[in-house]
């Protein structure tokens with residue numbers, strides 16, 4: 001595995017590989033790798049000639065009061081894990097390399113950002129879309145892999161790839177969870193021990209909601225209340241949102257029907273966690289997957 005710190009070197013390598021018709025699988029991350037990231041890498045390894053992993057904690061997508069400085073980082077550990085997954089190139093640029101001067105152009109996401117994390121984190125998805133635009137131009141991937149844990153991000157990136165005509169195949173990958181159901185996240189290490197125990201309630205509440213839908217419940221308010229009550233009574237976390245929308249459009253639904261996302265965000269003392277389930281809801285019978 002080759003570690004590359006500069007944009008120019010990364011582009012030169014990629015152009016060389018493309019001239020030999022190699023397919024490039026790209027997994028963009030912020031590092032502190034866990035099983036979720038590794039699942040994306042494994043998939044990329046199987047489907048492409050070359051696998052590029054990027055690790056970049058992108059300041060542009062963090063708000064002024066968010067956890068940019070306390071975001072966990074451990075390059076040595078990540079390097080070992082990436083090597084074990086057969087990554088060919090680890091692209092690890094500095095902030096100065098990616099943003100040498102204030103941006104003269106920035107990508108603004110127009111749709112699907114007035115809800116969920118886009119609403120709670122103003123400017124977050126503009127930061128994500130801007131860095132991904134740069135990364136896509138640097139890595140020029142054939143396929144790019146994203147986790148459904150960040151389901152709104154998947155929807156936004158679909159818009160970016162379609163609207164800006166990137167010849168990239170987007171591959172959404174299922175959420176990888178801990179044994180107790182908690183979605184794996186680099187941020188989980190910043191939970192206090194008590195909070196870590198409580199955090200499994202997030203997924204349990206989504207599982208209860210899914211059961212209710214499978215049992216025939218179609219009223220989003222009833223389902224959201226089920227989830228909120230569970231989180232409020234069983235955790236010390238503060239609910240940021242519990243919402244249900246059509247997916248991937250992220251439009252409000254009066255009744256659950258078709259593909260819907262049930263998504264939540266909960267703030268603990270030092271970390272804000274997100275999770276979701278995406279359900280295929282039939283007219284008469286439940287059938288969540």
Ligand code: AMP
Pocket residue numbers: 028029030031035036037039040145146147148149150173174175176177183184185186
């Ligand atoms: P991050 O490093 O948090 O920016 O995540 C990098 C990529 O890994 C994103 O596409 C995430 O959606 C994905 N990812 C993070 N956690 C998980 C998980 N538990 N399961 C599946 N994918 C994940």
